[in-house]
Amino acid sequence: MRLWSRLRSWLQAMLRRSRMESEMDTELHFHIEAYAEDLVRSGVPQREAVRRASLEFGGAERIKEECREARGVHFLEALIQDVRYGLRTLRKSPGFSIVAVLTLALGIGANTAIFSVLDGVLLKPLPYPQPEQLVSVEISPLALNPSLRGMAPEDYFVFREQSRTFQDIAIYAETDTDHDVNVTGFAEPERVHALDVTDGTLSLLGVSPMFGRIFSRSDDSPGAPPTAILTYGYWQRKFNADPAAVAKMIIVDGKAREIIGVLPRNFRFLDMQDLALILPLQLDRNETYLGNFSYFGIARLNAGSTLTQASADVARMIPIALDTFPPSPGVSLDLLKKARLVPNLLPLKQDVVGNVGTLLWVIMGGIGMVLLIACANVGNLLLVRTEGRRRELALRAALGASRGRIAAQLLCESAIIGLLGSIFGLGLALAALHFLVALAPSGLPRISDIDVNLPVLLFTLGIALFTSLFFGLIPVVKHAGVRAGLPEGGRTIGLSRERHRARNLLVTMQVALALVLLICSGLMIRTFRVLTRINPGFVRPAEIQTFRISIQQSDVPDDASVPRIEQQIQDKLAAIPGVSSVGFSSAVPMDGDNRLDNVFAADRTYAQGALPPLRHLLFISPGYLQTLGIPLIAGRDLSWTDTYNKVPVALISENFAREYWRTPAEALEKRIRISNTDDWREIIGVVGNVRDDSMDKPARTDVYWPTVLAKFRGRPLRVCRYVTLVVRSPLAGSESFMHQVRQAVWSVDSNLPLASVYTMNYFYIGSMGHTSFTLAMLGIAGAMALLLSTLGLYGVIAYSVSQRTREIGIRMALGAHRRDVLRMVLREGMLVILIGLGIGLAGSLAVTRFLSSLLFGVTATDALTFAGVPVLLGLVALAACYVPARRAMRVDPIVALRYE
């Protein structure tokens, strides 16, 4: 209805306009004719009378224009007129229009695409009601390692009961691979991601189920009948979207659970991908012992409570929790107090997004610069074009167009280019987003929240207007004030230096911006090279196939059988043709494993209550080190005899050996353990350091234990039921190879699903994901900047040469050498380039420090980059000037002068 009434008023305006125009014509004509008749009556001949009448009347068009203005011409009408005129002039010069629109489309498209990523990841609130009330609640051991975070059941119980700032608090177990579950009872065994939660987890996020219900406090109580909730995706896939799935049973890790609900389609738990099942934790208050920090907490703050207040509240409750529950066996209360547990609360969004903020803002900044360069290019094109239209503008001014009217007209043309560019840019952005999301580092959070939505569209509209104004105002400022007098026609007037200034300024800006971008890309390239040259500690990761298996208690109840099954699988895999080596381990480098513990050495004394440093613990099979190519530096590798006989042995990394015992050889036969109730274990070997956290972080100190251990951390027997297998073969990563691998595994246990199938390269590349993503993005931005500014420079020099053809002709006719002409043109280009490079260098020095958190092994003011890139850019820019300069050199004086 509103649309219709608007349309009608618009139509009326249009109709009125044409009626008013014709009435105005009639009226003015009547006047002229009446006057002419009076003249005739007074004796003037007919033809002379008509001539005099219209002459004395004055310029009809100008009078009409004044009449329109006097009437207060409708803004809309003027606009429509301008748009129509603008479209017509653009259609008349398709070459210019296409280049301008495409240049802008590139700039705007790239910006829109990156902004949608930025918006989806950083700006958009989390998709829960009142997301600002949600916080992550963790506790960190300040004295041990402040970067560790976690929640223990005792904290959950105490916070839930005694908090003054939380509406509700919940804890959940992170679904790392150990929390994957085997789902059986269907045709094929399956390993899926599951989340263990306390009952408040879903309700405090404000989710309501699509079918059934979510967990109640009684579902989460110990001894309650086992239940499960399905995610939408798993319900679709496994139950064909059958609503009757609710109340059915599902067998999870050998335990039958009743399905009580299905979550809605748009629900996502924080940033977890592929979540299939949600299970209640059913923590038992009476079985709670202190110090099991293997959970994460989320809470909803009371309305009006702040994060600071909540932190203080948690700080108050931590000692209460320590006093309320008994410590677990092998852990002394004193130790926990010495660890200095402190609250570590963050807004939930910040917790989910993590540290990608800098990276995305840096990329956004880079792409923004590309847009400025593109604008400068279009601005230059417009300037040249407006230059060619000086006569037209002067004519319009002479016919009575006011200064404002001409400015509006010019701006309108720019806005049309801007809008067209935005529309194409939006299309480009949609296409680029798929590419971006595919290219994004595997750790990029909230990737599924990325789309083109209203804020993104508003952003695009905003930059369209900004860019139109940016390049549209340049010709307006220069030309809207054109004198009403017509310039004498015919002869091409040599352009004064002043008129070149605007174009040279734009090109200088382009060169400067391009240099900043190229220096940033250069720094990223250097970082990437440093990273790829670092020895990760293992060799040829692309040849190593990895996958995880989990041998369930329900399938193999006897712990002692587990290592035999694992060895059998290892042997079957080793028999595959082409496989050179096989092993398995609790974790592989860079897979995110973070099992840290305090390791005591027998020959060290520790002050009462003091804790030795944390080491990274791995449990490995014989052959694991060899398969990865981790070198043995001293001593011997682990054997199956050690493993089966539970010989108390261990291997350590070189950096650990040097830290405690100076040399790897001296570390041999020293003894270590992680708890004072364990046996001491003898170091039998020292192996090379592995950057198992991330390529840009120093190698951690590692301790490698056998997979079968007696009396370890207070347990009589410990076996590894969840392991990652590593298989070295040139065929790793191929589907046919994985087929053979599956057959080998299933020939041992046909009920064993394979999970997390990746080559080692996946983890290796993934750990450099932030660097390579930033590099790729800045590289693209740098390449676009280089291309656009080279084109811009070329265009300006070429135009200047074409305008100066006559001058050059005269110079040559007067005896100037071709070389002099070449030098003259190049000098003009050089000046622009050098000033641009100077400004660019200063700008880079100011800007690159924002990059420093993304750099590794190079400083933000890396001399090589700061020296090399300007030289390269200068050379490319000079080449762009050389082409038109050569053309100038070839000018034939006769021809040049004949043109006049």
Next chain:
Amino acid sequence: MQKPLDLLQGTLDMLILKAVSLRPMHGYGILLRIHQVSKERLEIQQGSLYPALYRLEHQGWITSEWGASENNRKAKYYRLTAAGKRRLQAETENWNRMAEVIAGILSTRPEEV
């Protein structure tokens, strides 16, 4: 013959209002009337009449309607509105006061200062 006077800024509006206050007139008629009454001592550029007419109409002091001219042609006739009448009155008083003051100043002899 005396050289025609250029019109003072803003006085054209007043003259138009006065011209159409007697009876409805078309643009050409207004021009003729001003010429005639001023005994051709005022110079008005013919075309400049129309923007002024459109402005006055836009401001609501005159209205227009189409009618037939003396020789039966279609012409647009302007007529004073009630608001225009008040305006004319105010402007006239204003002008007279102003003219009196200016004339007083200009006729002052040196010894009177």
